[in-house]
Every structure is written in C-alpha cells, then in structure tokens.
Amino acid sequence: MEQNLKPLIVLSDMTLLFDDRTTGSEEARAKLSGFAELMKNAGHLHTYRMTPLTLWNAASAGMTGVQVIETLCRFSKYDMPSGLADKLKRLMDRFGRLRLNRLAGPGENSLVLSGDEEIMQELQEEQSLQSLLGSRGSGEPFRLSAERRGTVKQELMRLGYPVVDAAGYREGETLPLALRGQLCGGSAFTLRDYQSQAVARFVQGDSAAGGSGIMVLPCGSGKTIIGIGVLAALQCETLILTSSVTSVQQWEAELLDKTTLGNDSIGQYSSQEKRVRPVTIATYNMLATSGREERDYRHMRLFNERDWGLIIYDEVHMLPAPVFRMTADLQATRRLGLTATLVREDGRERDVFSLIGPKLYEMPWKQLEQQGQIAELRCEEVRVPLPESAERNYWIGDSRTRVRLAAENPNKTTVVRHLLDRHKDKKTLIIGAYIRQLKSLASALNAPLLTGEVPHEERAKLYEAFRRGEERVLVVSKIANFAVDLPDAAVAVQVSGSFGSRQEEAQRIGRLLRPKQEDNSAVFYTLVSDGTMEVDYALKRQRFMTEQGYRYGLTTVKAQEGEMN
C-alpha cells in the first residue's frame, strides 16, 4: 500500500487517527475495532484509542501484541512513535498473568491476588498498591478484603496490570424469567445483534472485563432492552435505579412487555409508592433524599433490602454523590451502568468508571444510524437576529442579563412558527430552558406545555395524546432531557439550553432517535440568537454530536423580515 494512501496515524499516547477516505480503510477499520475503541468521529478523521482494557479484550480474544503491532505498521501512514511497540507488547503480555480468587471456606470474605512472581514483585513496589494489598511472603499471593476488590482492580488497571477476576459475584436470589418471543401486541421480539453483543460482553464471567461496567449507546437504541437482556441472562433479583418517576414507569412497562415477569415481581420505589419486589425500580432522588439527621440517607437501606444479584444504573452519568459513595461498598454485586452520553461538564466520568466499572461496550451513533437501528438525523443551527431594542439592552447588560435576552429572543417565535409550518405533518417537540419563554411559546402556538410542575398523571396523558397524534406539538421544559419515551417525535426545535452543556444537547436529540416505522428520519433545530453568547454556547454544545459524526447545517434568518433564508 502506497505510504501516503494509508489510513492510520499512530500517536505516542496510543491514540489512533483513522482517515476513512483512503483505499483499504474498511479493512483497517475492521481490524482496529478488535483492539481499539472509537472516541470520536469528527469529519473524515476518526479518533480511536488503545487502552489497557481494549488491548486485554483483544488478548482475551486470542490476539497477540505482535499481531497488533503488525496491523498498526501495515496501515500506518508514518513511522511508529518511539517506544510504543514495546509498550503494547508489554501490556498485552501481561494478560492472564494475574488472577483474583476468593478464599475458600465458610464465612470467608477475603480474596487472593496471585500470579507470575515477576509481576507480583512489580506490584509490591507500586506505592499506590501498598496500602491496598499489604505485604506478602516470597512466592505467596496477596490477601485482600472483598470490599477492596473494585478499588484494587481499578488501580491495577490504571497501572497497566489486567487481572482475571475469578472471585465471582454474589449470585443474589434466583429469579426465574425469560424474554418473550412474542409481545403482548402479537409482534415478535428478539434482541438486536448489538444488544446481544452488549449482553454477552457483560456476562462474560471471569474475564478481566466482565462483571461490572458501563454500556454507552445512543438514545433510542434500546438501552432498557439491554438491561432487561442482562437481567434475563443472570436470572437474579435486580435493583434498577433511574432518573425520574416517568422512567421508573417506563422500565416497569418494558419489563412486563418483554419478559415473563408478572406484576407481583416488579415494584416501584418512588415518592409515589414504595414497593420492594424481586425487581425493584427506584429513582436516584429517592435514594439521595436524606432524613432529619445529616447523612441519614434512610432510603439507601434499599441496597440491602433484598439479596440483589444485579444493580442497574440507568442514565448513569447522572449518578448523584451520595449514591456514588454507597455504590463503592457494593463491589460483590454486579453493577451495570447505562448511558448515551458519558460526558459530564464537571469531568467526573472517571468516578463513574471507578465505582461502577469500566466501559464494557460502546456503539457509535453513526454506526447504528447506518444500520437503520436509530433514525437518520439532520441537525440545523438557525441564527436568529435580536430585535434592535433587545440588542441595545444586551450590550449594556451583565452576562446573566445577556444570557436571558439571547435565550428569550422574541424573534425565535416567528422562526418556530415557520418550522412548524415546514413540518406540518410531523410530531414536534419545542424544548427550552426558561419557563417564561416556554409559556409564551405555548400560548402563541396554542400547544400544551410540559414542565416539572405538571403532575405525573397529566404528563402521562399528554404523552399518550402525543403518541396517538392528537397533539402534534408539545412544548417541553428540561424534563425532556431525561429518560422520556416519545417514540414518534420526528422534529425537535430547541429554543434555549443550559449554557454549553454537551450532554443536554445529546439527550434532547436523543428524543428523536427511536426508529420510526415509515420515514425513519428526524430533524433537530437549534435556534441561536446571532451575534450573542448563545453562538459560543451552541458551538460547545454541539461538540459531542460533532464527535459522533454529525454535522450542523447553518441557516441565518434575515433581520428585517424574521424570515428564514
């Protein structure tokens, strides 16, 4: 292959830049996915990363360091960075040489870490492990308490030592259940290929990666189904934590629809009712609610209420701090995190990894789109000029005033009308951050308004009306960011947002991605006041989607007429 036509650039920090324009790139991409994970997809240059975990996954599948290096050399456009080949070999050679087992004996709650003496010596010299592992005699394994299992594994991974975890997990109370082959409505049901792969990755037992971890898949790809698939594979009592009461209800509905579980086996634990059953679904808020005494998180008892074999954290990126801490003590229980956007503006993704587990499975958005598993999405940014009076006030105002003026730009209403007219036969969500603006829009458009103040029952009714097509337009507040199931929304118009939140942008877009029956396409508009801070926020917000491979078209509204170009 001619040098300048090769698709790969290999960097010294194990990042791989992959150019999809080159000949032979498909073959290279297929090989890369065996030992690297896709990080971002901006333009024609995709960023992959080799991590210790991806390399060990490759090793567990039988790949050697030499093979990885050969692949890199074969497809690399430039020379390999100095020292990288040695590093890769070293990392992969370590696979299988460390093992974590449970000490035998009744009531025994200790684990042993054993392996090649050479590696054991190296571990002994690592300062960060000394307090975790203690000391040992020559040729002897390390003994550690079961509580330290997660922390030790994470630290070993950070240092570059994979450990085969054969210590097992609490099986939990057995719960017989199966996935239905046919749904209540009569249609056939089966897991999609990627959902099966994700389930298999989680339950792969004693590999370095199996047992606990995070699955990252786009909105609309059926993460709930994956959670249910794992539950069915493990056949154990399960605690499911999610972000809102609506999500709790949706989980229950899916469990009843897709599995052989009956009503008696599923309980909701929320502000509305508190039923603990073999499968219990609770909200994070509930668990993080404290009593009179500080740190008296009385609902955390739920973690010990039954012999859970599995805990599922839906929308795991929203995990609140108190639940974090409680989770740290649950290392013996399998933990599954589900999310579409493991992005936090506070940068605490690492905490999620260390307490739940590493990223076990990820499916790029564009890949699912190409397979037709999620809707084909078009994104458009519409720049709306501020009216002259607002512009004057904008420039003399402080930053808070500027944010509000830009967000609540009255010219946006005209644009919304225009867009609704353009998509008059499509179900549309109008999403915003400011209640005053949304009220004004709802009134102007004669559309129902959905905010956090609307009671759950009324909300459910509105969802149903929207689903049936009785309501074509819904004006929605921030509650649209969370796990809301609106299967047929084909258009979303974002009129304002929370500053530069990438996650919010992705979550809102996620409301459009469920595959649709006839026209499997969706459009997302984001209205941005031209020449204001909103443009800067928009650029930040769009970054996640851009890295997923989505492009935003740009339309500028003419100042005079308020009409779109």
Added chain:
Amino acid sequence: MRLQDVLNRISSDSIKAVQTAYVWERFSTPWPEALLHPDELFEAANRLSVWSRRLLGYWILTVGPLPIQEEKLLNRSVPDAGLAAAEMKAAVQELCACGILYAVRKSWGERLLFMPADCYIAWRQTLDEDDEWAELTRSSSGEKLDTAPGATFTRRLLRAYATLERLGLTLTGKGLFPKKTVDNVTRLLDMPVSNIMARLRPVHENVYPVPFAMALDIALKLGLIQFEDGRYNWSVSALDDWLGGDERIREAEMAQLVTMMYGFHSPQEAFFTSGLLKLEPRCQFTTNAGMGLDPFHIEWMRFLDGCGWAQYEADADGGCTFRWLIDPIADRRDALESAHGEAVIVLPDGELIVPPYAGLAVRWKLERIAQWVRDDVVSIYRITAESAASAAERGMQADEQLMLLQEAAGGIPLPDELVHAIRHWSASACRTSVEDVVLLRCEAKEIADAISERTELKELLVERLGDRTFIVRAEKTAKLRKELERAGWPPLMNEADRSRSAASHKAEASASGKRRNGTQQPLTNGLHSFIYNEHAVERYELLAPTLAPGSSDGAIEQWFPSDWPTAWTGPMRSYHHSTRKLMIESALEWGAPIQLVTGGQSVELLPERLESGSEPWLVSGYIRKDSRIEHVRLSPDMWEEMRIVIPRMAPNESGS
C-alpha cells in the same frame, strides 16, 4: 564562523581567484558550494598535494573547527602531523589558496588559522581514517527501526519565534527583553536541564536563562533578526527563506547548526559531535562500557535526545544505545519533490492535524491563527474562540484567517461549521480599539469652526470630536503649534510639554557639563551573539585567501636559500660526515625533510634536533613511512646517502 560568514567578508576578486585554483578546475560543483558537499570534497582532496592531504587529516583529527595560532601549528608539525615545517607551510598555503582554510589577523599581528565549522562537518564525512564513528556506521548491524520524531527542537524553536513575533522585539528601558517575553520563549523551548546547557554562558546571564539566550543566538545566526538603529527587527527575507523548503532539510540544518554552535568547544568534542552526525539515521547503535565514552559524550547524546532528534538510553552495564530519529546530514540536494509538504487536515470541531513534514511555513501560519495542543508524530492545533480573537486583534480578520487555513489545507474545502465559528469569533473581536492620539481642544465652538476652515490647519486635522475637539496628526504637532500661533491662537503648553521642556534643559546642561569633563555615555549596541563564544574569530581581520603573492602554483623553492649547493637537493649522494651535519643543520633551519638511504632502503627523515654535544653527533627526529612516523636518533654512519627534499605544491607529488 561558517562559510557564508567568511564569504560575506572577502572581496569578489578573492572569490574569483580561488575559483580558478587548480583544485577546483572542471569541478561539477564550483567552489564555494563544493566545500559543503562530501562527494565533491573527496575529489578535491585527491587533487591536493600529499602534504595538504596529510595536513587535512591531521586538522580534522586534532584541530577541528577551532582556530589555531599559525606558529603553534608549525611547532606541532613534525611530532603531531608528521610534516616537516616547510611541508606544513606549503600545505597551509595551498589550503588557504584553495579556500579550504582561512586566516585572521589579531590586532598585534598574530595569525590564526581556521576551517569554517560547516566545512569541517563536510570534511568529517569525507576523511574517515581512524574514525571509529565511520567504522561504526559501516559495520553496523544495528536494528533499523522506523520511529518518528515528535516535538523536535526546530519545531519548538519555531513556536518560540512565533511567540516572539507576537510579543514583539521591543526592549525595555534597560535594553533587555521583557520578562514576559523571556519566560514565554523559555517555556516553549522546554529544554531539559543538562550539563551541555549548564556550561553555556548567556551574555546577560543574570537575566536571560540559557534556553532563551540559545533561541536568540540561533535567530541571530540564521539572520532571522538583525540589530539596526538601536532595535531588533525581523528580517522578512531571511524568515521567509528559513520557513520555506523541505522541513527534513531544515531539521538537519538545525541539528548541524546546534552542533557547530554548542558542540565545538574543543577539537576532541568537535570530533565526537560531528562524528555522531555520520551515524546512519534510524539505525540503533549500541555501545558497551568498554568503548571509552566520557561524560561529555554521554551528555551530548542526552542533549540530542532532549532536542527530539535522537533517542538515547543508558543501560545498567554502563553502555548505551543511540539512534537518530532524523537524518542529520540531509541536504538541499536531497529535497523531495514534495518540498511543500502534505496538507493539514482540518476537522469540523476545529482540530488541525499537521503531518510530520508539512513544512515550517505551514506551522508558522498555524501559530498565528490557532492554539498549539501538542507535538507527536503529527502536530495538533486547535482553532478556538481565543485564537481567532487573538489573530483578529493582531489585524488578521476572518477572511485572512480562513485564507491561511485554506492554504494550509491544500485547497480542500474547509468545514462549514468551522468557517462560521471563525467568522463569529473574529467578528466579536476588534469592535473597539485603543489608540494614542493627539487632541486639539478649543475653548469655543467658533474657534474650532474657524480652525476647520483655515487651509493651513485643515490638513493637519484627522477627525473632529464633538464641537470643540480635534484629533490631529501626531507627527505634525510642531507645525500645528506654529500655524496656531500664526492664526492668533497660540496653544497652551500641556503638562507633558512642560516636563519635556524642563527635561531638555537639564539634558543640555548635563551634556555640556559632560563635554567639559570629557566623558560620554556609550550607546547601547546590539549583540552579535547571546551566548559567549570564546573561540569567535569574527572580531578579527579576515585575510584574503591567497597568503603569499605568486606562490599559489609551482614549487616553493623561493622560500629556500639560493646559496645551497645544488647537489644537496639533487639526486641521492653520499657525503662526508661534516657535510652531513651541515645539511642537517640547514634542513632544520628551513624546516625541510631529508631523504636517506639506509640499509638499501629509502626513508624520509623529519629532523627535529641536532645533538652535537656527543661524539659522533646525533640527529633526532622522525622517520616517516606512509602516514606513520617513528621517533629515531641517528648517528651519521647509520645512513649511506642523503639529500634535502624541497616540497612542491604540485598535486599528488611528494617532492622526491
């Protein structure tokens, strides 16, 4: 001193004279270009006399690129170089006449000889007898590994110069660069601490850290900055030239320049550091503890590693491995057809991926409009709100930024999102400006109206502000005052003018006082280097290449006494012992070698001393055979025949 520095100081007549020297006749590459190409030098060496070749070999090994007193060289000629004094003189003359060696004269007449540093590097690659580095590369079975360099010193230097350009070359009142400038440049160079760096002495060592001094030193050497009219300025043509061309060549040139500037402190150092340049690139060389590497060698290899040009690793047994990550002697003739380099990849999120040899010019452009993220196999930059606004603040509006980016991207259309983002960020910037202006204020609107009507005053006004104020041309303030006086409105002297006036009175008084006292403050001059160079010859008078008139061709018999018996320099003969002694004395006086027949064999003797105190008298000196010399003490009965040898300048002749 490098070759170009020499050529800048000799006359065109001298250049022509050297070009016509027989050594350079019918050469494919003319002098002086040939001096930098080992292939050409090999041919040139074959045309030189045997003594010049011997002197060159000795020079490369022992003198190197450092200057040497001519007298000292002559004193060492016999024991060190194996050359009789006359041969040495002849060789020096020939090499000077051919523009291979040069001479400077100190103020008291003493002459220093030197070889330009870059020519030395070229000769090092040509003559490699007794050169273990050449041997090492020839016999190398080291593994050849394809590894890419990352953040090389050249790239870091480019970023430092781009920052320097942004911050400006203005000096403080003390004639120094501002601390902010010094700190930024130092940080960007990111040089690891090493003994090589520690031994360099910046001219302002209390103020300038070594890395900063190096950066400016190199900039001066490359001609990128010049000192004129009391300030430093960029040389646009030199900068354009440096930025243009194949980046691989520039890396090699920089590696050689740094070697010349900081690795040539002694002939031994120079032999080692220039020898390293000969090692085959990318090939791993391993030494063991027994190879005799001394601390300087190790420090220098470590320094090259710190510059990103090589990879050095010490092992536990006292040995090391070394590998060049660049080709340190790639030259312009190796320039690839794709000298303009690969295009930059521009991503929609603003990330810019710069291929390894995209070219310094491309990197320079990106430094002006984007934020550097990191250097690796590729370099990564990012266009951000800050970088776009910063470029706009420096006068580069969105269109220009986009044009630069488009050029860097090789004409591939830029992502729309990024185009819009750059336009937005640039538009937000520079909607205001802060300017220093001169104002003319009038007491009444009527006066202002009248001023704006008067022809002589109108042309001095820039802009009217309100009813009574004008912005005026700062450079025309004096004329404005005169015209206002003439028009009947002499302006009030402002505070600054009053202070200036008082100060100038003081200054005049002080100056006149000083003149009376005979003292005067020296002016601040620009520096020729920012790091002291104890071996600098630039300060001395450079002599024209031809040392002695009429002696650049033919024999040099004229140096020798005309009253020597013809037989002495004729065919071999047997002489009486007393005559032998006389001949030895004469040869010693004139530095000529002697040919002897002893035991039926002909040998050359380089006499060193006559020991007449003993009986019979003895001559001590060196027998020269091939390129080796052996010390001997001979009595007159130890040889049969003899003659004095007069060296000839003709090529490839030994004079026998």
